Amino acid sequence: MGTETSNIVILTGAGVSAESGIDTFRAAGGLWEQHRVEDVATPEAFERDPELVLRFYDMRREAIQTKQPNAAHLALARLDREWSAQPGRSVLIVTQNVDDLHERAGAENVLHMHGTHLNAWCTACDARPGWTGPLIHRPPCPECDSPALRPDIVWFGEMPYRMDEIYAALGRADLFVSIGTSGAVYPAAGLVRQARDLGARTLELNLERSQGSRWFHETRLGPATKVVSEWVD
Numbered sequence: 001m002g003t004e005t006s007n008i009v010i011l012t013g014a015g016v017s018a019e020s021g022i023d024t025f026r027a028a029g030g031l032w033e034q035h036r037v038e039d040v041a042t043p044e045a046f047e048r049d050p051e052l053v054l055r056f057y058d059m060r061r062e063a064i065q066t067k068q069p070n071a072a073h074l075a076l077a078r079l080d081r082e083w084s085a086q087p088g089r090s091v092l093i094v095t096q097n098v099d100d101l102h103e104r105a106g107a108e109n110v111l112h113m114h115g116t117h118l119n120a121w122c123t124a125c126d127a128r129p130g131w132t133g134p135l136i137h138r139p140p141c142p143e144c145d146s147p148a149l150r151p152d153i154v155w156f157g158e159m160p161y162r163m164d165e166i167y168a169a170l171g172r173a174d175l176f177v178s179i180g181t182s183g184a185v186y187p188a189a190g191l192v193r194q195a196r197d198l199g200a201r202t203l204e205l206n207l208e209r210s211q212g213s214r215w216f217h218e219t220r221l222g223p224a225t226k227v228v229s230e231w232v233d
């Protein structure tokens with residue numbers, strides 16, 4: 001990292017968890033091949049067929065709990081710990097992923113802009129209880145007892161979480177790094193342009209060039225476990 005770098009914002013996508021055995025979305029056989037997005041990841045789909053949607057997320061919640069952080073998660077956690085400990089320096093990991101592998105690797109400054117599989121969300125009382133079991137049987141909300149729990153996940157057409165904090169961090173960033181994302185989903189895919197327009201240096205670490213590659217000052221191609229560890233060390 002150059003001497004001029006103080007505040008780093010890191011955007012991660014499904015590619016950072018691919019080598020932990022978690023399916024990405026768009027790759028062959030990826031999640032979106034097995035299920036049409038609009039059938040499982042929209043409020044309309046939940047309205048239309050809650051069982052199908054809850055089974056989809058129960059399956060993913062169960063799968064995620066059997067996976068382990070990989071070398072990319074561990075390298076980012078190390079960077080977060082060591083860099084944020086220095087005066088006037090900060091790291092924020094903004095993830096599109098709903099898995100908790102960044103946190104299980106030891107990272108502390110993690111912001112889940114599309115939600116997390118570790119919580120449920122009660123649409124009756126707005127509570128967001130920690131939740132690791134299935135939701136398919138419509139269990140009662142631990143706060144208000146109503147059977148109104150849904151995954152605490154941002155579906156298409158819904159506003160991502162904590163966008164104001166993300167934009168504020170971009171305003172302070174000297175360096176914006178994007179890891180393991182195809183740049184296909186907004187507003188996440190638009191963050192690189194905002195960061196660049198705000199004066200940050202932009203770096204892409206990905207298996208292949210993404211839809212937003214042209215907005216990066218530099219692109220390094222390869223599996224995350226290799227390119228992220230090389231970048232951090």
Ligand SMILES: CC(C)NC(=O)[C@H](Cc1c[nH]c2ccccc12)NC(=O)[C@H](CCCC/N=C(/NCCC(=O)O)S[C@H]1O[C@H](COP(=O)(O)OP(=O)(O)OC[C@H]2O[C@@H](n3cnc4c(N)ncnc43)[C@H](O)[C@@H]2O)[C@@H](O)[C@H]1O)NC(=O)OCc1ccccc1
Nearest residue numbers: 013014015024025026096156157180181182185186207224
């Ligand atoms: C499809 C797309 C065109 N549609 C959208 O972007 C929509 C609509 C839209 C909004 N603005 C626009 C502007 C233009 C066009 C469309 C839109 N956006 C929305 O609906 C957003 C909400 C989007 C969030 C949806 N939820 C997710 N996830 C949670 C659910 C779940 O997980 O089930 S999105 C989900 O898909 C996206 C998947 O992308 P990636 O993570 O990048 O994964 P992908 O498989 O695509 O790519 C993997 C990459 O990794 C690389 N890779 C693979 N293996 C490795 C490896 N080993 N190492 C390194 N890299 C690797 C591959 O090469 C590849 O590049 C992620 O964001 C992920 O979170 N909401 C909203 O706009 O609300 C409105 C609003 C505004 C104001 C007020 C109220 C409402």
